[in-house]
Amino acid sequence: MKKITIFSFVLAIVVLSNVFTTTVQAQGDKKSTAILEAMSNKYQKIKSFKAIFTYTPEGGKALKGDATVKGTKFRLKMAGQEIFNDGKLMATYIKETNEVNLQDFDPSAGGDLDPTRIYSAYKKGFKYAFLQEKKEGAKTYEVVELTSTGKNSQVDKVQIEVNKADKSINSWKIFQKNGQKVTYKVEQFQPDVAVPDTYFTFNSKQFPGVEVVDLR
Template identity: 80%
Template sequence: MKNWKISACWLAIMVISLLGTADVQAQGDKKSTAILEAMSNKYQKIKSFKAVFSYIPEGQKPLKGEATVKGTKFRLKMAGQEIFNDGKLMATYIKETNEVNLQDFDPTATGDLDPTKIYTAYKKGFKYAYLKEKKEGNKTLDVVELTSTNKTSQVNKVQIEVNKADNAISSWKIFQKNGQVVTYKVEQFLPDVNVADSFFAFNSKMYPGVEVVDLR
């Protein structure tokens, strides 16, 4: 269960970070590329954001998550964990055990799951294909499928649903190579939030009695 939680967090980081840093080259059909470029252009103009989302591991009940991103800094809360990353140090706080793991943030260690390298991963790590148009309430969505070309990636493919009206991501579904499937849906998105850099650094004083495991 603990491994699943960590895996889920990293997968969420990958796609949420894609909102702010994605870049697209023509590695698929013209329609899918145009949709991804329009989505990318929308989010690249945003300097920071807060997103509230739901995520549903296949066959399980929906859960809630929350992420705040500012450049390469992020803070993510989901699956009983909270991950702090100030761009240099990453702290993973586990609520169940009141424990925090500290480690130097190594952009090369996580490959295409690293939010500071998603620009390269997205640009070189996937090919694209337009799947279909679908209706959801009063929204019309384009569904694009990204298939990983990286043999070492944990991700097999990602299906992204983009709102035709404003080029915003509505939801995405991640298919892992181990067979796990998780669906994420954006419930609330606040662009250009005013957040201090200190928000992304773990402060042990805010967690009385926390056990600090320094892995550096």
């Protein structure tokens, strides 16, 4: 479950900085289409960001994590692991064992949740519909549900809550076909952060005695 949770968040959060390059036919009702397009237009303008979030497996307790993203590069901390990705090489550091696994980064391996789809998923591979408006305090959120149309997809559906006022993402819940459910909630979001490219590359000198496992 831990591995799935980490991978799902990486694939979901990275694409906040991606820009749409194609226009395709909508696969949802007018209201959900308008919400998703407005949300996407907001995030495609962001060059980099840092996010603090919680992720909660159904029936489990909420855990914290943080991610820094710049284009296709990202660095993620959660569940006792830290993932470095410079856009080509992904290094997963496991604190408990002081071990790092190296592997080539393949965005397409994520299928429905790869970094070019989660915020543009409704454009291909999903149909979508507006579910409801809900209030939390003074804020109103619009809930849109994306349902997978792929027979081989591991994801059944994704429910996204979008802030009605500024079209920012509040949370999303992933429903796997195997019955697993995980909710991600953005607690803090800082757009356009200044961060050097070296921040996304694993440096063994910063982890004395680390065991390197090359899986390439």
